Amino acid sequence: MSKKYYAWKNRDCQGITPEWIELTGKEFVELCKANKDLPDEEKRWFYKLPGLEEGDDYLVMECTYENFLKSEQERLQRHRKIELWECFECLSLDYKYTDNSGEEYTLADIVRDPRVSTEDDYMNLALYAAIDLLNDDYRNFILYWIENKKDGLSDDRIAASLNISRDKLRWMYKQVCDELRKIF
Numbered sequence: 001m002s003k004k005y006y007a008w009k010n011r012d013c014q015g016i017t018p019e020w021i022e023l024t025g026k027e028f029v030e031l032c033k034a035n036k037d038l039p040d041e042e043k044r045w046f047y048k049l050p051g052l053e054e055g056d057d058y059l060v061m062e063c064t065y066e067n068f069l070k071s072e073q074e075r076l077q078r079h080r081k082i083e084l085w086e087c088f089e090c091l092s093l094d095y096k097y098t099d100n101s102g103e104e105y106t107l108a109d110i111v112r113d114p115r116v117s118t119e120d121d122y123m124n125l126a127l128y129a130a131i132d133l134l135n136d137d138y139r140n141f142i143l144y145w146i147e148n149k150k151d152g153l154s155d156d157r158i159a160a161s162l163n164i165s166r167d168k169l170r171w172m173y174k175q176v177c178d179e180l181r182k183i184f
Contacts, residue, residue: 046061
């Protein structure tokens with residue numbers, strides 16, 4: 001796997017039909033060092049475009065500041081998603097454990113209420129962890145929606161409390177659900 005660096009030939013093009021030049025690793029490092037002393041509006045921004053398959057080259061390409069922020073947000077979201085799933089492990093309710101006194105027990109023996117489905121608890125935990133990965137607007141909206149639904153409010157009442165139409169509320173709900181599906 002190798003890295004390839006590309007910059008705009010004309011840095012003022014702002015990504016609109018750019019002509020590209022390939023940089024060496026040394027040229028790229030020098031450009032990054034020069035960037036450190038510049039104000040944000042004069043800096044040159046780059047994002048990493050990974051290969052599709054293991055062993056592919058990946059590209060580091062110049063972009064606008066807005067595209068850099070978007071790519072950085074996506075990178076952080078992918079990283080958080082990986083961390084989220086690494087913290088869960090499968091446990092069998094029937095696996096036998098032994099305590100310090102030598103007595104055997106199973107997780108099913110210590111579940112707080114046999115009528116509560118631990119699968120539901122797990123799904124709620126995973127859902128709220130996924131909600132934490134959403135941007136602030138989506139996260140605040142869905143948490144507000146969930147709390148009001150728990151209180152028995154209709155979509156019309158929730159929409160009225162947000163000063164939006166019912167159609168707008170449903171559209172926002174669909175947008176958030178689409179984002180959550182991407183995470184799951």
